[in-house]
Amino acid sequence: MKLQIQDINACHPSAPPGSAPAIKGMSLQINSGEQIALIGPSGAGKTTLLQVLSCTLKPQQGLVSLNEQNPWQLSKRQLQKLRGQLIVAPQVPPLPPRQRVITSVLAGRLPAMSLLQSLKSLFYPVDIPAAHMALSKLDLPEKIFERVDRLSGGERQRVGLARLFVSPAKLWLVDEPLSALDPTRARLAMSALTDSAQEKGISLICTLHQVDMALAFFKRIIGLRDGKIVFDLPTEQVTPAMLKSLYAQYEHELLGQPDRELIEKQFERTTPTVVVNNCR
Numbered sequence: 001m002k003l004q005i006q007d008i009n010a011c012h013p014s015a016p017p018g019s020a021p022a023i024k025g026m027s028l029q030i031n032s033g034e035q036i037a038l039i040g041p042s043g044a045g046k047t048t049l050l051q052v053l054s055c056t057l058k059p060q061q062g063l064v065s066l067n068e069q070n071p072w073q074l075s076k077r078q079l080q081k082l083r084g085q086l087i088v089a090p091q092v093p094p095l096p097p098r099q100r101v102i103t104s105v106l107a108g109r110l111p112a113m114s115l116l117q118s119l120k121s122l123f124y125p126v127d128i129p130a131a132h133m134a135l136s137k138l139d140l141p142e143k144i145f146e147r148v149d150r151l152s153g154g155e156r157q158r159v160g161l162a163r164l165f166v167s168p169a170k171l172w173l174v175d176e177p178l179s180a181l182d183p184t185r186a187r188l189a190m191s192a193l194t195d196s197a198q199e200k201g202i203s204l205i206c207t208l209h210q211v212d213m214a215l216a217f218f219k220r221i222i223g224l225r226d227g228k229i230v231f232d233l234p235t236e237q238v239t240p241a242m243l244k245s246l247y248a249q250y251e252h253e254l255l256g257q258p259d260r261e262l263i264e265k266q267f268e269r270t271t272p273t274v275v276v277n278n279c280r
């Protein structure tokens, strides 16, 4: 899916009226099938941007376009159809406590289903192999019939991500997918997401606090700070100086769950003398 925003101002959805915008005069173009990591310190506006792109947050100013359609000029029905072509994976997936994992995973298909089909699917999961395949990509197939309230935080996060693999959406908007995962599962998840998106020609936009993962898995990196784009570059052009400046005063966030070697390699490629601060 092709995306464009132009001169957007938007407030965080929970911000009280009159608050300063979390996104300020932002413009951006994303082509079909692109994979982009959004990085930047806490409060930079990454989640707010995802909400604008998912057509759930109407900006106060500027233009949004998904596949050449302005969502805010569509009828309710057309807007619903457009939203059915994208899927959001929030950092903490909203999973009904007593629901089975299989039902939660197959909920990834709900936006594309009729009301009758979706009600039926809550009681009779129709595609067990698809749910199993999705969970296997994230090393969780054995939990397919488990109740979600009996899972750990990291397992719940993987259930939320497994929804992406069964969804027919052409745009994946993923918010901090690795926050509850151990380093091995984090790599596995990142690899599964980027490989699947590439196979299916899906546009993937992913916010990440793990800069090492962003550098390792994405070809285009957008650095946000204070609601503005600081850089928007092919990964190989992102320099240590840019990262240091992006996270200035928030260096402790720079190496969230560090793969020091990877970041150092990236740093060496551009400026061999850089010092990496590992604050966690």
Ligand SMILES: Nc1ncnc2c1ncn2[C@@H]1O[C@H](COP(=O)(O)OP(=O)(O)OP(=O)(O)O)[C@@H](O)[C@H]1O
Residues within 6 Å of the ligand: 011, 012, 014, 015, 016, 022, 040, 041, 042, 043, 044, 045, 046, 047, 048, 049
């Ligand atoms: N619950 C809230 N109520 C009011 N304002 C908020 C709220 N959450 C965030 N904001 C405002 O919106 C701005 C952008 O927040 P947003 O969540 O988009 O940033 P982020 O880059 O995703 O941060 P993080 O990495 O911590 O998730 C914040 O700087 C803050 O000013």
